[in-house]
Amino acid sequence: MVALARKTLIHEWRRFLPAILAVGFAGLLQLLQAALVLGIFSSASIYVTGSTADLWVGYPGTRSVSLGQPINPDVGMHLRMDPAVARIEPFYWVDGNWRGVHGSGGELVYVTGIDPRPDGLMFSRALPASLRARLVEPDTVIVDRADVGKLGVKVGDTAAINGRRVRVVGVSHGLRALGGVNVVTSIDTARQLTTDPASVDHPTYLLVQLHEGSQADAVARRLRGAPGFGPYDVWTARQFARRSVLYWLLDTGAGAGVVFMAGIVFLVGAVITSQTLMAAVAGSAREYATLNALGVGLRNLRWVVLEQAFWVGALGLLGATVLGLLLLAGARSQDVPVALTAPITLVCMLLAMSLAAVSGLVAMRGLRRADPASLLR
Amino acid sequence: MSAREPRRATPEASPALRAEGIAKAFVSGKVRTQVLEGLSLSIDAGELTLISGPSGCGKSTLLAILSGLQKVDAGRVLALGSDLTALDSHALERFRLRHTGFVFQGFNLFPALNALEQVALPLHYLGLPDRQAQERAMQSLDEVGMTPRIHLRPGELSGGEKQRVAIARALAKHPELLFADEPTSALDAANGQIIIDILHRIARSHGTTVLCVSHDPRLTHHADRMLSMEDGRILSDRRAEPLHHEA
Ligand SMILES: Nc1ncnc2c1ncn2[C@@H]1O[C@H](COP(=O)(O)OP(=O)(O)OP(=O)(O)O)[C@@H](O)[C@H]1O
Ligand SMILES: [Mg+2]
Secondary structure (H helix, E strand, O other): OOOHHHHHHHHOHHHHHHHHHHHHHHHHHHHHHHHHHHHHHHHHHHHHHOOOOOEEEEOOOOOOHHHOOOOOOOHHHHHHOOOOEEEEEEEEEEEEEEEEOOOOEEEEEEEEEEOOOOOOOOOOOOOOHHHHHHHHOOOEEEEEHHHHHHHOOOOOOEEEEOOEEEEEEEEEOOOOOOOOEEEEEEHHHHHHHOOOHHHOOOOOEEEEEEOOHHHHHHHHHHHOOOOOOOOOEEEEHHHHHHHHHHHHHHHOOHHHHHHHHHHHHHHHHHHHHHHHHHHHHHHOHHHHHHHHHOOOOHHHHHHHHHHHHHHHHHHHHHHHHHHHHHHHHHHHHOOOOOOOOHHHHHHHHHHHHHHHHHHHHHHHHHHHHOOHHHHOO | OOOOOOOOOOOOOOOOEEEEEEEEEEEEOOEEEEEEEEEEEEEOOOOEEEEEOOOOOOHHHHHHHHOOOOOOOEEEEEEOOEEHHHOOHHHHHHHHHHHEEEEOOOOOOOOOOOHHHHHHHHHHHOOOOHHHHHHHHHHHHHHOOOHHHOOOOHHHOOHHHHHHHHHHHHHOOOOOEEEEEOOOOOOOHHHHHHHHHHHHHHHHHHOOEEEEEOOOHHHHHOOOEEEEEEOOEEEEEEEOOHHHHOO
């Protein structure tokens, strides 16, 4: 078979270049946008994804980790009776007001009180054991590298949270928070920082480790809603992480923004690509018309155009992938939060290919000019 | 020279093309141009028929109608026994694919394909397997003397060579009907002569019915029959001397 579409694309690459670039840039924009938004909003679930708990127990209806409310610690007794449960660890969340020693600041901070032992579940992935061990000492805190400038402190400095003096003993990586600043401390210190005396003994969450992590769904269902311990709910780590990210995506309108932007990018990309393809088709109209005169059906000619669109899409996507990987690597090295999941990448690729396909369908209209009767004048 | 059999055994066979009272008008805006009116014509198989006449008299339009590229307003066109006026566009495409070849004034070759690919391309759509398409394409290119140039693209060919590739493309399908509209007018004398010789040979050796529109006086020496048109009608119909008719 003579590969007319491919050979034409190679021979007249200059003519097709704008279309390839349009698909490529549209794909790249979608990809980067998705990576950025996911990166930013995945910090809403870093508390869950940075820890090794299988289940999270919290106040019913909690839509994001940062919106937790104290629960009755007795729930833990009920959970412990389930044979699937291996371990339970409390986690305190305290909203605090940070002041530097020189009276600077007034930053809203999210104080997370974790179990600082080496085998603690909370932030077991996000904080190395040596770092968390420093929190055993009372009134010590860890701040994130990304917030050091904002808080105006370095390791060894002191500051005040809710009026109580704390000392910075370490700097973490990748614990950037949404709408505030994460400050990690021990459970004991966090309880000291609580402004509401009623909730000193009430953790915000209970983290549960199971003997068999794979049973998380079933166990969560089983443990949910036992009477007599006050209000509480049980989620698997995966559910709760999802819930937190979705809350931010939807509540901030970022999700709608992403969809809107994706639509615009798609439209602009499709206009450029279809126009370029159409021009290419029109440029070969006489040749197509000759084929049609010789009896090659219009349907076959349409396939040639569609195949061309496919190659344009594939080449654009290839360029976008290479460039995207470079840019993402660059962003990571600069602490810009970016994250990509396989399904999102796939969706972006599908969008780029459907952009090419739509453009090909539009460009088929260029074949109308390929009227063989017009060759006889 | 080739394994090909002439399709029409004798020139006296039933006409390959017959037009019965065809009429065609073009309307652009309020202006209506009656190009053909009540034209009847019969073209014998295996002959090279030449149509000449002043510019705008309707030669190309007649060719387009006889080849099934354009619809008539009235009348009938019978080609190889099928009534073209009764076929829908899909059936017309199929008819053209099986039976007709075209050579235009412009060569209309794909810039990206070499000579061999240009010729093989339509054969694939005829359903020929790759090997066979290649062989037939080579054969056709050989017939027009382009064997040494089969790997060159249009950009690397002269005008005459391009027209020979275009003829090979039409020829490779083994069509019973070959339509040519001013095939030599973009070429110089020497190249024009080569093209004429080739068309002549096609009619003679393959029994192909060749219908050619041309102003070129050199072509008249090769034609079996000369029609001259004016204002959408056929003014004269002359046959060549029997001396030209020998096989
Ligand atoms: N698609 C069309 N729309 C309107 N008018 C047309 C169209 N095609 C042809 N005509 C008109 O029909 C007439 C005959 O055209 P045609 O192309 O058949 O002439 P011709 O004999 O081939 O001339 P030439 O020798 O210059 O090629 C012309 O007056 C032309 O303007
Ligand atoms: Mg003409």
